[in-house]
Amino acid sequence: MKLLIREIIIVLLSLIVINESVKLSAVKNKYHKGVKAYTDERWTECIAQFEESISLYRVYRKRIINCRLKCNRNQYNSEIQNNIEDLKIYELLLKKTVCLKQCIGSVADTHLQEEFQDIIPIMSARKPFEYLHVCYFQMNALPKAASAAYTFHFGHPDDITMLNNVKYYSQQPEVDVNEIEDLLIENFMIYYKNGKDAYNKNDWEKTITNFEEAIKDYFSVENNCRAECELQPDQQISSEFFITIANNIASLLHCQQQCQDILKKFSYQSGIEFLTDVLDYLQISYYYTKDYEGAAEAVSTYMVMIPDAEDMIENKKFYSSFVDKEAFVNRSDIVYYFKRDTYEKMILNLFHKDSDEGSFKIKDEL
Numbered sequence: 001m002k003l004l005i006r007e008i009i010i011v012l013l014s015l016i017v018i019n020e021s022v023k024l025s026a027v028k029n030k031y032h033k034g035v036k037a038y039t040d041e042r043w044t045e046c047i048a049q050f051e052e053s054i055s056l057y058r059v060y061r062k063r064i065i066n067c068r069l070k071c072n073r074n075q076y077n078s079e080i081q082n083n084i085e086d087l088k089i090y091e092l093l094l095k096k097t098v099c100l101k102q103c104i105g106s107v108a109d110t111h112l113q114e115e116f117q118d119i120i121p122i123m124s125a126r127k128p129f130e131y132l133h134v135c136y137f138q139m140n141a142l143p144k145a146a147s148a149a150y151t152f153h154f155g156h157p158d159d160i161t162m163l164n165n166v167k168y169y170s171q172q173p174e175v176d177v178n179e180i181e182d183l184l185i186e187n188f189m190i191y192y193k194n195g196k197d198a199y200n201k202n203d204w205e206k207t208i209t210n211f212e213e214a215i216k217d218y219f220s221v222e223n224n225c226r227a228e229c230e231l232q233p234d235q236q237i238s239s240e241f242f243i244t245i246a247n248n249i250a251s252l253l254h255c256q257q258q259c260q261d262i263l264k265k266f267s268y269q270s271g272i273e274f275l276t277d278v279l280d281y282l283q284i285s286y287y288y289t290k291d292y293e294g295a296a297e298a299v300s301t302y303m304v305m306i307p308d309a310e311d312m313i314e315n316k317k318f319y320s321s322f323v324d325k326e327a328f329v330n331r332s333d334i335v336y337y338f339k340r341d342t343y344e345k346m347i348l349n350l351f352h353k354d355s356d357e358g359s360f361k362i363k364d365e366l
């Protein structure tokens with residue numbers, strides 16, 4: 001009965017959050033209350049405030065990202081019939097801006113107020129977990145402390161202090177090492193791991209299911225990360241219009257390219273490396289399930305990204321005895337990803353080259 005009441009309260013609470021706009025100010029407020037409680041050694045309060053800040057931020061982030069994805073996907077009608085100067089591009093950008101302002105205003109109403117935006121990098125850097133593990137530890141909740149420390153460690157692999165904390169927790173008798181987890185882990189990593197486990201057991205059907213899901217989820221996670229790049233504070237403003245625009249574009253693309261590094265964690269790969277790796281597992285698994293079309297498609301798509309991979313050239317020859325030439329089709333989502341990535345790298349090189357030649361100044365880090 002007790003459990004039932006608790007579940008009902010949780011459902012009610014989440015309904016309230018779903019219907020109301022999430023304020024960035026509330027995320028910031030909870031976070032700072034958490035820090036204050038930590039400093040005052042009020043551990044229960046510390047846990048409550050940080051946990052709330054984390055779950056509010058999760059909802060908030062999802063909504064902002066959805067707005068950006070939606071406004072980027074929209075097909076906008078053009079009022080401009082002819083291609084005169086850059087007017088069509090301006091029109092598109094203006095319409096996108098209207099869409100974004102409306103959407104963000106309706107789901108997260110303090111987002112556009114700069115005084116609250118400084119909480120965003122703090123939350124994405126997993127900062128609450130740096131405090132939380134101590135508060136859990138003080139309350140004797142060691143398994144939770146272990147996972148909180150591990151979650152921070154996952155975002156900051158070079159932080160030796162936290163690594164030592166994780167080691168300490170994992171040696172405690174109350175803690176089951178297998179249950180220490182990154183509380184913010186992405187699904188594609190879980191699918192990837194399950195896919196590999198299934199592969200090692202020669203369970204081809206399960207390997208295929210997991211790796212196919214891994215690809216789908218990877219795209220979704222990377223696209224979310226890319227959408228987050230649309231918030232670019234501290235941009236250099238030049239009084240020369242196009243220099244300001246160019247700086248912003250370079251900064252956006254640079255951030256979007258960095259998503260591949262952010263998603264590359266410990267034993268997990270990202271970007272082209274990840275996709276080719278998964279396609280390799282898939283082509284073998286499709287072969288063993290006698291789905292030769294699936295195998296041919298995986299090999300062909302692999303070679304879009306790495307045309308001269310010798311073992312794939314061999315595989316292609318081998319599969320040619322099972323299927324027609326027409327079976328070597330390329331997966332459109334992966335081809336799209338690859339093209340976008342190639343063009344982005346090309347444009348960024350252009351920025352580098354031109355800024356080296358001093359024709360305009362862009363941010364130092366680029």
Ligand SMILES: *[C@@H]1O[C@H](CO)[C@@H](O)[C@H](O)[C@H]1NC(C)=O
Pocket residue numbers: 300303304328329330
């Ligand atoms: C797949 O991509 C490769 C490399 O870009 C290309 O040569 C080939 O024609 C494509 N296959 C199909 C069926 O479109």
